[in-house]
Every structure is written in structure tokens, then in C-alpha cells.
Amino acid sequence: MHKHHSALGLATAPFNSARGIALAERPVDPVTLIRPHAASRAARYFVEKFPGTSMYAVKANPSPALLRVLWASGITHYDVASIAEVRLVAQTLPGATLCFMHPVKAEEAIAAAYHEHGVRVFSLDSLEELDKIMRATGNAADLTLCVRLRVSSEHSKLSLASKFGAAPGETRQLLFAARQAADALGICFHVGSQAMTPEAYAQAMERVRAAIVDAAVTVDVVDVGGGFPSSYPGMEPPPLDRYFETIHRAFESLPISYSAELWAEPGRALCAEYSSLIVRVEKRRGSELYINDGAYGALFDAAHIGWRFPVALLREPDSGARDMEFSFYGPTCDDMDHMAGPFLLPADVQAGDYVEIGMLGAYGAAMRTAFNGFGSGKTMVVDDEPMTSLYLDDAIEPVPSNVVTL
Ligand SMILES: *Cc1c(COP(=O)(O)O)cnc(C)c1O
Numbered sequence: 122m123h124k125h126h127s128a129l130g131l132a133t134a135p136f137n138s139a140r141g142i143a144l145a146e147r148p149v150d151p152v153t154l155i156r157p158h159a160a161s162r163a164a165r166y167f168v169e170k171f172p173g174t175s176m177y178a179v180k181a182n183p184s185p186a187l188l189r190v191l192w193a194s195g196i197t198h199y200d201v202a203s204i205a206e207v208r209l210v211a212q213t214l215p216g217a218t219l220c221f222m223h224p225v226k227a228e229e230a231i232a233a234a235y236h237e238h239g240v241r242v243f244s245l246d247s248l249e250e251l252d253k254i255m256r257a258t259g260n261a262a263d264l265t266l267c268v269r270l271r272v273s274s275e276h277s278k279l280s281l282a283s284k285f286g287a288a289p290g291e292t293r294q295l296l297f298a299a300r301q302a303a304d305a306l307g308i309c310f311h312v313g314s315q316a317m318t319p320e321a322y323a324q325a326m327e328r329v330r331a332a333i334v335d336a337a338v339t340v341d342v343v344d345v346g347g348g349f350p351s352s353y354p355g356m357e358p359p360p361l362d363r364y365f366e367t368i369h370r371a372f373e374s375l376p377i378s379y380s381a382e383l384w385a386e387p388g389r390a391l392c393a394e395y396s397s398l399i400v401r402v403e404k405r406r407g408s409e410l411y412i413n414d415g416a417y418g419a420l421f422d423a424a425h426i427g428w429r430f431p432v433a434l435l436r437e438p439d440s441g442a443r444d445m446e447f448s449f450y451g452p453t454c455d456d457m458d459h460m461a462g463p464f465l466l467p468a469d470v471q472a473g474d475y476v477e478i479g480m481l482g483a484y485g486a487a488m489r490t491a492f493n494g495f496g497s498g499k500t501m502v503v504d505d506e507p508m509t510s511l512y513l514d515d516a517i518e519p520v521p522s523n524v525v526t527l
Pocket residue numbers: 178180181200222223311313314315346347348349386387388389390483
């Protein structure tokens with residue numbers, strides 16, 4: 122019964138599911154599960170249904186295996202925010218188009234991105250950054266410059282409203298200056314992560330309209346940024362095509378040229394379903410479970426911003442007990458390694474049980490540290506379905522797994 126598994130899977134039945142791996146292997150360390158078919162289905166959905174170009178926001182999960190799945194599924198553009206991300210994507214996907222969408226960059230990073238990696242798209246939210254970009258590129262004449270507007274995050278679970286973005290009083294001068302310097306001029310924004318209603322984009326597009334009218338410039342690109350939601354307990358969003366319809370309608374009514382392009386930068390929505398985690402319960406104290414991954418592992422958001430992830434007990438036979446609410450402690454000696462949840466699990470959970478924590482593909486796997494000697498553990502490919510999905514009802518086929526080299 123016992124088989125050997127390489128770092129990146131190629132596991133065969135009955136091991137190719139969360140349950141199969143937990144029960145057959147009884148892993149001592151946490152196991153990261155990856156589901157290429159789920160990421161592929163999300164990518165196909167955006168490629169087929171978003172009425173413009175979808176570029177993947179790499180920071181949500183920079184795993185090279187994931188990048189290759191997205192590329193094979195039709196995602197050709199990548200939103201990178203650091204020179205390390207530029208190098209990573211350039212090396213992993215040599216044909217990809219890279220867009221450097223961090224509004225505050227090191228001048229050296231801009232220069233390296235432009236001269237060594239062919240990056241031509243940059244975002245900015247100040248005149249200082251515009252000067253920096255022009256100096257670093259030797260006043261290049263082939264730039265697409267995207268001015269980032271500050272917009273409200275009121276409809277999103279994670280605000281991005283305070284750090285970046287030009288305020289209404291600053292946009293006219295900035296758009297004007299960027300128009301002079303750019304080959305193509307774009308306007309971008311970010312409504313905040315996990316936007317729970319399409320209205321967030323409708324409101325932001327009104328800010329775009331006001332900025333264009335006020336500055337009276339020709340705009341070639343409107344980039345609606347990220348923020349497309351995924352599904353978590355207590356945070357079930359409306360269907361994504363409602364977001365696409367709202368964005369499309371708003372885009373069509375903007376005072377921009379007929380040939381203007383619409384872009385988006387989904388991060389979470391493309392990769393949340395890609396990954397989950399098998400953890401072991403090491404101790405139970407009432408309604409508190411001490412598990413072997415936590416705030417310094419893949420559960421940063423569960424600890425620090427109280428994010429709730431779906432959980433399931435992996436036990437055979439299934440527990441007949443009713444669900445109750447649990448909180449989790451992670452494995453490190455730090456009190457902050459605590460995840461309040463609540464996480465709903467059968468009332469008879471005990472030490473030695475395995476639990477799958479779902480929807481960790483975005484800002485989960487990417488945040489892992491080695492603090493306190495934890496953080497190792499293997500990664501395995503599975504082909505069972507993610508614990509929830511926004512894409513199952515839509516007859517979108519993932520690319521066949523044999524066309525992707527993980
Ligand atoms: C983080 C980020 C994204 C991705 O956001 P999601 O909420 O994960 O979709 C897109 N664009 C920019 C500029 C970002 O900083």
C-alpha cells in the first residue's frame with residue numbers, strides 16, 4: 122500500500138485526493154496540496170469571459186508551477202511588483218508580457234526591468250515616480266504609463282485605499298505629464314481585495330470618468346486592477362460574470378477612444394482554489410485545536426486579519442458528530458500564532474486527526490516562513506475538487522493536465 126511520492130506529486134489513486142493522502146500517508150508535517158485543474162479552470166474563465174486582457178497579479182502566489190499552469194491556460198500578461206518577480210516570471214515564462222504595476226519602485230529596478238527584461242508597462246501615482254521612470258529608462262519613447270487613482274475600498278474585505286493612488290486634486294497634473302511622456306497612457310486602480318459587490322468597480326469607474334474629463338487627455342488603457350473575489354465561509358460573492366458585465370458596461374460608456382483597451386489584474390480569483398493544506402491536530406483543549414501549521418505558515422491571513430477558510434475533517438469512517446466552532450493555535454511558541462476562526466468541525470475532533478484547510482492558493486502558500494523551525498512539509502498534486510469553487514457551474518474546461526509541465 123505504501124508508495125513513494127516525489128516533491129511535486131504524480132501520485133496515483135487512491136492518493137490523489139486530500140482524504141486519500143491523509144489516510145494513507147498519515148503525514149507528520151503539513152502537506153500543501155495543489156490542484157492545477159482548478160487554477161486552469163479559473164484562468165480559462167477569465168480568458169473566455171472577461172471582456173479585455175486579464176493579467177495575473179503574481180504576488181498572490183508566485184509558484185513557478187502555478188505560473189506554468191496559467192500560461193498554458195491562456196494567461197499571457199503578468200502584473201509584477203518587484204524586480205525579483207520580474208526575473209521570476211521572465212525566467213519561468215520567457216514569452217510573457219510583464220507589467221510593473223507597483224506605483225513606488227526603486228530606480229534600479231525600473232532600469233533593470235526596462236533594459237534587461239523588456240518591460241514597457243509601468244504604473245505610477247506621483248510626479249516623482251514619473252521622473253524616476255523617465256530617468257531609469259533614458260526617456261524611453263515606447264512606454265505605457267498607467268496612472269493609479271486612489272479609489273474607495275468600502276466594498277472590499279481588505280482595504281488598499283490608503284497606501285497608493287493619486288487623490289482627485291492631483292490627477293489632472295499627473296495625467297497631463299504622463300500623457301506627454303507616454304507612448305500609451307493608462308489609468309488604473311485597485312478597489313481592495315475580495316470585493317464583495319460589482320458596485321465597487323462601477324464606483325471606481327466613475328472616478329476614472331471624472332479624472333479623464335477633468336484632465337481632457339486621451340486614454341489608451343483602463344486597468345480595473347484586482348479585487349475579484351473568491352468564496353470563503355461567510356464571504357460568498359455574487360457570480361463573477363456579474364462583475365464582468367458591470368465593468369464592461371462602465372468601460373463602454375467612458376470618454377475614451379474606440380481602440381482603448383480594458384485590462385484587469387486578478388490575483389486571488391485565479392489562484393485561491395489552486396491550493397489547500399492538510400494539517401494534523403496535535404492537541405485539543407476544549408474548543409481550541411493545536412495544529413501543525415499557522416500564522417507563520419500558510420495561515421497568515423487567518424491569524425492576522427481573522428480570515429475564515431473552509432475546513433473538513435479527513436477521517437474514515439466519517440464522524441457522525443454535529444459540527445461545533447473551533448479556533449486554532451499554530452505550532453510556533455508565539456501567542457500570536459492563533460487563528461480565531463470560527464472553524465466548523467465535528468465535535469469529536471481529537472489529537473491525531475487530520476484536517477484539510479481549503480482555499481489557500483492566494484496569499485496562503487505564498488506567505489510561509491521557516492520561523493521556529495516549522496514551515497517544511499511537502500507539496501503534492503491532487504485532482505479532487507477544491508472545497509469550494511466559483512467556476513464549477515460554468516462548463517469551462519481546464520486544459521488537460523498532460524499539456525502542463527509542473
Ligand atoms: C495585490 C494586487 C493585485 C491583486 O489583487 P487581488 O485582490 O488578489 O485580485 C492586483 N493589482 C495590484 C496593483 C495589486 O497590488
